[in-house]
Amino acid sequence: MSHKQAICLAAALCLAVTVTFAQTADSTITRLTSFPSKFFSRVNRETSSLNRQLTRQTEKYLQRMARKEGKLRAELYRTDSAKAATLYPRDPKQQYAALILKFRQDSSRVFTSMGPEYLARVDSLQVALSFLNKNPDLVKTNPALRAKMQASLASLQQLQAKLQAADAVKQFIQSRKAQIQQTVSSFTHLSSGITNAVAGYKKQAYYYADQVRTYRAMLNDPSKMEQTALVLLNKVPAFSGFMKKNSFLAGLLGVPPDYGTSKGLEGLQTREQVMAMIQSKIGSSPAGAASLQNSINTAKGDIAKLQNKLGKLGGGSSGMDDVPDFKPSDQHSKTFLKRLQYGFNFQTTQGTYYFPNYSDVGLSLGYDLGHSNSVGIGASYKIGLGTGWQHIAFSSQGIGIRSYVDIHLKKSFSLTGGYELNYLQPFAAFKDVPQLKNWTQSGLIGIAKTISLKSSFFKKTQVEFLWDFLSYSQVPQQPPVIFRVGYGF
Numbered sequence: 001m002s003h004k005q006a007i008c009l010a011a012a013l014c015l016a017v018t019v020t021f022a023q024t025a026d027s028t029i030t031r032l033t034s035f036p037s038k039f040f041s042r043v044n045r046e047t048s049s050l051n052r053q054l055t056r057q058t059e060k061y062l063q064r065m066a067r068k069e070g071k072l073r074a075e076l077y078r079t080d081s082a083k084a085a086t087l088y089p090r091d092p093k094q095q096y097a098a099l100i101l102k103f104r105q106d107s108s109r110v111f112t113s114m115g116p117e118y119l120a121r122v123d124s125l126q127v128a129l130s131f132l133n134k135n136p137d138l139v140k141t142n143p144a145l146r147a148k149m150q151a152s153l154a155s156l157q158q159l160q161a162k163l164q165a166a167d168a169v170k171q172f173i174q175s176r177k178a179q180i181q182q183t184v185s186s187f188t189h190l191s192s193g194i195t196n197a198v199a200g201y202k203k204q205a206y207y208y209a210d211q212v213r214t215y216r217a218m219l220n221d222p223s224k225m226e227q228t229a230l231v232l233l234n235k236v237p238a239f240s241g242f243m244k245k246n247s248f249l250a251g252l253l254g255v256p257p258d259y260g261t262s263k264g265l266e267g268l269q270t271r272e273q274v275m276a277m278i279q280s281k282i283g284s285s286p287a288g289a290a291s292l293q294n295s296i297n298t299a300k301g302d303i304a305k306l307q308n309k310l311g312k313l314g315g316g317s318s319g320m321d322d323v324p325d326f327k328p329s330d331q332h333s334k335t336f337l338k339r340l341q342y343g344f345n346f347q348t349t350q351g352t353y354y355f356p357n358y359s360d361v362g363l364s365l366g367y368d369l370g371h372s373n374s375v376g377i378g379a380s381y382k383i384g385l386g387t388g389w390q391h392i393a394f395s396s397q398g399i400g401i402r403s404y405v406d407i408h409l410k411k412s413f414s415l416t417g418g419y420e421l422n423y424l425q426p427f428a429a430f431k432d433v434p435q436l437k438n439w440t441q442s443g444l445i446g447i448a449k450t451i452s453l454k455s456s457f458f459k460k461t462q463v464e465f466l467w468d469f470l471s472y473s474q475v476p477q478q479p480p481v482i483f484r485v486g487y488g489f
Contacts, residue, residue, distance in 0.1 A: 037145060039229050043125065043152040047159045047219075053335075054162055054215050058169060059100050061208040065173070065201060066096035072180070072197035079191065087183045099172065106165035119220045122160065123247050128233055129153040131242045159219065166212050173205045199326070206324045207332050214333040329370035341366035341374060345462070345486030349479060357385040358397045364404070364486075372408035377401075384426070398424045399433065406448065416464060417445040424478075443470040444482065462486040 069092035076084035133153050136146055184190065184198055233239045331339050346361045361383060366376030380402060384395035404418035420442040423433055446466035453461050466482040 037148065040145075040148045040152040043129070044148070044155045047152070047155040050215055050219060051155070051159045051162055054159075054166060054212075055104075057211050058103060058166055058208070061204055061211070062096045062100050062103075062169070064204050066092050068197055068201040068204060069096075069180075072194065072201065075191060075193040075197055076183075079187065079189075079194065083183055083186065087179065099169065103165050103169055106161070106168060117216070119216065121220045122156075124230055124243075126153075126156060126160075127243050127247050128230060128239075129156060130246060131233065131239055134242075135238070163212070163216065163219070166215075170209050170212055173208060177202060177205050202324070203326060203328075206326075206328060210328070211333045327371075331368050331370040334368075339368040341368055341376065341488055343462075343486055343488040345464070345484045347482055347484045358382050359385060360400070362400070362402060362486075364402070366404075366406075372406075372414065374406045375404070377403050380420075380422075382422075382424075396427050398422060398426075399430075404444075412450045412452075414448045414450070415445075416448040416466070417443075419443055422478075424476075440474045440478070441470050442468050442474075442478070444468055446482075460488045462488065 069088075073084060073088045073092060076087065129149070129152060132149055136149075180198060180201060184194065187194070341364075343364045343366070344362060345364070346359055348357070348359045350357060359382070360380050362378050362380035364376050364378035366374045368374050378401075380400035382396070382398040382400070384393065384397040386393040400420055400422040402418060402420045404416060407415045409415055421439045422442060423439050425438070427433055444466045446464055448462050448464040451461040451463065462485070464482075464484040464486065466484065468478065468480050468482060471478050471480040
């Protein structure tokens with residue numbers, strides 16, 4: 001190959017690399033602009049919904065606490081008017097009304113703090129929206145789309161300001177709880193009215209703090225669309241530098257101007273130097289490496305235990321003030337829809353003189369009461385299977401209406417029971433099913449065991465052994481002992 005041919009080949013290779021890189025960059029920008037409308041709409045919808053929920057819940061809790069303090073104030077005045085006047089220089093209703101007004105005003109201001117814990121997803125989303133807002137050429141040059149992008153950023157910032165205001169409300173409640181406790185502890189005798197009012201106030205204070213933690217967790221839970229957006233933005237070189245300078249974490253830690261450059265690495269130990277130092281300490285023997293690994297595992301275990309203890313003390317956000325003196329419900333801060341449980345179960349019954357072999361397939365809708373207790377309703381459909389392997393025939397053998405109660409006993413065991421109505425006659429269409437007067441009753445009680453399954457669809461498997469204590473009066477009589485397998489999702 002001549003020198004001229006080599007130059008031409010090198011130029012062609014450089015051109016190919018340049019074109020490939022340009023196509024990759026263009027592809028990244030194209031993918032970035034292919035879904036921004038949905039991305040901005042989702043952010044705006046989720047943050048606006050959380051904003052409304054947090055506002056409604058905060059005002060509701062403050063109104064409840066005003067009523068609790070009104071009752072406590074009346075009880076204290078009957079016991080010691082001087083101490084009551086010291087604790088209540090004005091009507092609690094006015095005090096909490098002013099607090100609600102302040103909460104609304106503070107929520108409209110720009111946030112300056114993330115609260116007791118750092119929210120990585122919120123920080124990344126905030127920086128991503130700010131970057132796109134300052135670089136509108138990365139998205140479609142549509143005025144409506146730009147307005148939607150700005151609205152999503154404003155909605156996120158408003159929610160962060162709302163959370164900051166909620167933290168201020170939570171601190172006020174903790175301070176107020178301490179004042180009430182100090183005043184009450186000075187009494188030699190407490191009436192049941194005072195005791196109940198104080199206990200009610202403490203319970204509402206705990207549940208409000210738990211509600212704020214729940215909203216923080218919901219806000220910090222990323223969706224797949226947001227993850228995709230951040231992955232695409234990370235391919236834009238300017239975004240990395242923007243993130244390093246404008247993230248909330250960078251503002252707290254103070255990123256130096258030469259961060260990420262060769263100058264910023266001067267004076268720091270390299271990986272090879274660190275490994276050489278470790279090697280000199282433990283030696284090259286396998287026993288030294290094993291000893292180091294054991295020490296690391298022990299340290300990880302100690303950190304995990306400490307994290308668990310902090311979680312039990314209120315998540316490490318407010319110290320001992322968040323530790324309740326009652327058994328709180330683990331479902332109290334969830335919405336109604338989040339507490340619904342869906343499932344289905346089935347049982348197979350051997351054929352008799354009156355019935356062929358059939359499977360009873362049921363669907364259920366439950367409501368979580370907390371502490372693994374639930375109630376629910378359901379319906380079942382009885383599928384006839386024929387009289388044996390040689391005579392398989394599918395038919396409609398009946399339907400059922402169900403209700404149930406599950407009470408947690410210990411570990412994975414629970415006491416379960418319910419009342420059912422069953423129509424035990426073959427039918428061709430549901431319009432042929434007569435009124436309830438021809439249905440049989442079943443009263444069930446038994447033990448259920450929940451088996452955890454590592455599945456994204458089925459959260460748990462439940463095996464039930466039930467006794468139908470009304471089966472002895474049924475005509476024709478059904479088996480008194482029932483075995484069911486159910487799935488929850």
